[in-house]
Amino acid sequence: MGKIEDLQVINGEGYQLTRLEKVLGTARANSVWPLPFATSCCGIEYMATMGSNYDLARFGMERMSFSPRQADLLIVAGTISKKLGPVLKQVYEQMAEPKWVLSVGACACSGGIFDTYSVLQGIDRIIPVDVYVPGCPPRPEQIIDGIIRIHELVKNEPLRRRYSDEYKHLLKDYNIETNDPEQSDK
């Protein structure tokens, strides 16, 4: 992921439309509701980020939605073991489009020091990741950095990107079904 610029070229629209998309994108970026999938140490730092000193609410992000249906941003913070992998994938699949993934901390990004038989070596093996935040655990500053990156992404993302072939292809690589509105009736 991350080739947003390319996609924008592909889906190039008229100037007015792009402008509207910019406005909508900015609005969307200011209301990204996170789903904290916090398993271990990074979860505590995430709590600190939510706390008064760093105040994630400034970005309109204090409404945590533990239900994947309502979330826009999946924050994976902490070790994901191979046992937990399917759960994470399921949560990702349950989220409604558009959705983004922030991988917080060394464990989620790459397994960190836990290069062991039981730990998944990076969540990007099972779900697509938009932004990586290094650190073990990252400081709240870094988590906010990552969130600002996500906001950049949201701002510049064309509305139709989620229907593009590239995106479908990407999900197919991960064996994730796209939940088309037509399919969900069944």
Add this chain to the structure above:
Amino acid sequence: MQSLSNKRKVVSDKPMTFMEKLYLPAIIGGMWITFKHLFRKNNTIKYPEEQRVFAPVYRGMHVLKRDEEGRENCTACGLCAVACPAEAITMVAGERKKGEEHLYREEKYAETYEINMLRCIFCGLCEEACPKEAVFLTDRIVPTEFERGTFIYGKDKLVEPVDSRIDITKRQHTGKRTEK
């Protein structure tokens, strides 16, 4: 069971008083506490605009130091790689050729020196392990990225530029830590 120490004190056996049973006094008390906070100055650091000052010994992004003459300190001894619990450091040693004395301080140097910032746990063991005062952690934070590949930091990102040195003098792991 009898007391194992003689210092025990029961802390949670106070029965509810009548006033407490009425709910309201405690509720009003609680609301008064929160109300007082309404007028208190907030403690928030507006992060991207305001930055908190990190401790001088903060373990953030690494730097490969140069000495006073601008030569790289690293001699590719590999101790940092051995000391790394996350096995995030990779290096290839190279022999210094003639005419490169202004670049490298010792006869050997690191041709490539890579830290996988996604693996790194910023424990600071590499800094301690380095006998040449070459690798240090600094109070800068590693930026976030979109791509996984960009987190393999090579010498281009790690070695400090000659013209903008990174101050690590406050770190107590530096050579200034003389004692006795």
Add this chain to the structure above:
Amino acid sequence: MTQNSLTNESVFERIKAQFGEGILAMEEPYGMLTLEVKPETVHDLVKWLKEDDKFQVSFLTLLGGIHYPENTGKELGVNYHLHSLVHNFRIRLRAYFPIENPEIDSITDIHTCANWMERETYDFYGIQFKGHPNLVRILNEDTMDYFPMRKEYHLEDATREDKDDRFFGR
């Protein structure tokens, strides 16, 4: 502070008198009484220690396996750390058995908390605890087909590709 009224010697003597044959060896590394016990004796000994009025070794601190691939016939072992809170006295028991037939009596009927510890030990080392109510894997996936803590198995995840082993001196 409760006085440490029990000494290693006194405890050992009483145990020896009671279980004689079952005790194979006695050590005192760093002051902690360590007994090597026949696998068959462990259950009775733990029970006796708990029920004995004088000792009241009623707290199971730790239970874990160990693997010595070189000790033929005694490859696998189980460590028990017991603690008498009243006397503040700690004792370590150990039993070894061959890797072909790693079996020992479960002590879940004496110490409830041994349940998960035994499951964990089974999960790690494949030690069978006879009489355990539900001896299945606890930390690893049910589908795992080996016992990861045995010395012959690798620690690392085989799928990691961002590492070049030549540089780590291992």
Add this chain to the structure above:
Amino acid sequence: MNTIQLIVYLLGGLTVGSALMVILSKHPVRSVLYLVLTFFLISANYIMMNAQFVAVVNIIVYAGAIMVLFLFVLMLLNLSKENEPRSSLLVKLAASLAGGSLLVVLVAAVKDSLVLPVTGVVQNDGGLVENLGQLLFTKYVLPFEVSSILFISAMVGAILLAKREKQIID
């Protein structure tokens, strides 16, 4: 046909339609919802007849309380389409026939027996609360009290019935 007539006939049609849906819906939850709709429409009829108080009370009591109770029980029992009991086609047919003939007989009987005086403009404020209150607490005070007793006994009975007793389950 003036507007009010139109509204009244429309309301009547809708009422009958939604009442029909109550018995035609496959799913009990939908039946409940259609019945709620029916009650709303009946309340609308009451309002058309200038009986606002009865209308609102109808909504509060039927839609707001009784039907919530029904829905609640349905949710608690977690009934789905699968375990919905079905009657055979024959039974359905016979029942519809019987019901239909009942309808015909009723309508015929009621229609024929009616010899009502043509009323002029009736001074009607019967829907207002004061009148109802006056009547309820003077003329009908005994039935009122009796109904409250009925209500209490129904409550006690319901609680007794719903209260779980061990031996009944076993």
Add this chain to the structure above:
Amino acid sequence: MILATVFESGISIQYYIVLATVLFAIGAIGVLTRRNSIILLMCIELMLNAANLLLVAFSTYFGKADGQIFVFFIMVVAAAEATVGLSILVMAYRNSRSIDVGIFNKLKG
């Protein structure tokens, strides 16, 4: 804000009689056809409501409030019936795992 009554605009009382009768018959048919006992109870509620409708209609027609008073009594009865009926159903469901009316044939001695 008092609406004029419908009877002043030319609706005859027969209309309400027929409407109430139809509703009553629908309820009756429901009772006969459905086997889900909760729906049976609901149909009984419907029949009671048909009666209510007629009572209110006559009460308005004659300009006397007595009819509406009876509506309240019917409501009380309906509420009582619903609570007791539902609790019996829940009870029966606990015992037999079904809400089919057929289960009540066990009541036969």
Add this chain to the structure above:
Amino acid sequence: MLLEKLILVVIIFGLSLVIAMYSTYFERKVAAWFQDRIGPDRAGPFGLLQPLADGVKMFLKEDFIPKHADKWLFIMGPGISMFTALITSTIIPWGPDLYMFGTNVVLQVADFNVGILFILGVLSVGVYGIMIGAWASNNKFSLFGAIRASSQMISYELAMGVSVITIVMMTGSLSLRDITESQHGFWNDGWFTWNVFSQPVCFLVFFICSLAELNRAPFDLSECESELIGGYHTEYGSMKLGFYLFAEYVSMFISSAIISILFFGGYSFPGMDSFSGNTLAILGVVALFAKIFFFIFVIMWIRWTLPRFRFDQLMHLGWKSLIPIALINLLVTGLVIAFKNGWFN
């Protein structure tokens, strides 16, 4: 006449929606102030565009209906919630009459003669939105939320009704306009005119019950996220969730209005007799809104201070404390009224 009412309806609905929108913003800000934080400040100046951003986000979100959900009911649930939340606003008297364009504009959509009963009726129907939506989602946590919500609402409606009856007895009318008028001004005959001073217990009961009916903390059991994830709206996303959340804030606005009317004199304010005409009308509307905003703030304040009840404790509070208190209060009030009217002589 009809056009006038139509305009009023549009204005009131629009106003309710705007106020609900900004209540979400206000709630976040209030929470932030209580917690030594800043709150939303990045969307627009002081974060004022935050509700708009949320709205746009929700509109653009994929409209998802879970596979096992009952499709129509799933869509109906939020709709019913929204509808019942909005419909109550029609009978609220917003202020004294306004003279405009030569006619007398009544700032009330409908002066329903059984106004209070209407409110109770709508409230009792409001639970359907939650129940239907939750049941249709086919999710156990939702179902738990629905069961909690419905039993909670039914139970608290009783105490609420009894406390309302007390007020009705004091006033002798079910119309909200009459109730407001009976509390005219602030001080009359050596006593306060507002009901809160003569019926403090009744006010307390009513206030607690309206918190429970609103599903607000400390009674937010049907959606408490630490136990039931999202409660009844667990499976909802996009605008349907938005409807639910919106409905909550609209109801909050309306209940604050009703509390102000029943106990704080509605649009009356101290010294209102020295004004007349349009000035009085406008000042009255301002006074009512000031009271409404104060109660919205109090409700939020309570939410960010108190822990929530457990379900059985909630039921105990409702049935064993509030209903008896309300009944005793009713009895005492009745006796006092009877005594005043001289029925004992």
Add this chain to the structure above:
Amino acid sequence: MNWTEEDEKAPLFKQNESARTELSKETIDGEIATLNLGPTHPATHGIFQNILQVDGEKILSSEQTVGYIHRAFEKIAERRPYNQITPLTDRLNYCSSPINNMGWHMTVEKLIGADISKRVDYMRVIIMELARIADHLVCNSVIGVDTGALTGFTYVFQEREKIYELYEEVCGARLTTNVGRIGGFERDFSPEFHKKLKNFLQTFPKVFNEFDSLLARNRIFMDRTRNAGPISGERALEYGFTGPNLRAAGIDYDVRHMNPYSSYQDFDFIIPVGVNGDTYDRFMVRQEEIRQSLKIIEQAYNNLPEGDYHADIPEFYLPPKDMVYNNMEALIYHFKIVMGETPVPVGEVYHSVEGGNGEVGFHLISDGGRSPYRLQFRRPCFIYYQAYPEMITGQTISDAVLTLSSLNVIAGELDG
């Protein structure tokens, strides 16, 4: 996460089939629902799954699945040199990592027989008690959050942030501190640390009392927590409880008092205990322990002896950098320590410290090699979490959530 019927058929759920069969067959019928609390339910702060059988709100039985973040600490420990195990211990109970760090250092020091000075002991006590405060603050504020009172959480987290700053001054990290070395500390307390610690000792009690009065005597909170997840002292011992959870059940077992380490015998502190072992007791015990910790910190800080901040063990404690550069002997030691070549005595040692959640033990078996032959951690969470089903049976779902948060089960420690 929400498990719909579809999800129950997913293979993930099938994995735990073996565990589910334990539930008695009779209980599963129409009125009794199976509720899946976790793995990603907001109440299971870490990751563990509880399959509850509920009748209405009442819990009839439950079955746990753990191991969702199993990271194989003990296996890693067999492959890493002694000094590289410190970062591992950070991640056991990450709410109070310094205690684990220190416990590990003390274990190794016990093995090699190092002589630790009083100053190091006292410095360790200060850091460990700060960690205990941080740990208990997380637990208690999360109990508040789970009861719905979010505001208290934000108040104490501001103070926790100050503890982070203190850690940062000492070691350079906030959460996974990796503080201290075998033999002492890597550096002395900086002047900034002294300033911040004094400030913390001054401001903390006020904020803490505010938090306390928001919850402790509020009837709603008391009703919620009293009799929620109770356990008797005997059962608690049976289940291997230690730490605050055991003390809440009325048994005053505290490693700091029973087997004093790091000069804890010098300090005067009481051991708070509860009565019923319910959530309220656990909450109150932790509250009181925070006060006691503050007292200990004050005592240790006021009596901080002069001296060196590390023991004189050149084989294990890294020499200063300039000596490495100039002194051959230091250079050799440096290489040996970093490569893990220093000889370690063969032996077996068990050392335990009072962690945030109870007795954190290190059973270290050394064969003289560069890494431990076997290192087993006594992870208190793992041991006592098995009591959870017994504690919540017969309680409501709300109680189960509260019990879970008041037990303070840290997933990292649980799954090892």
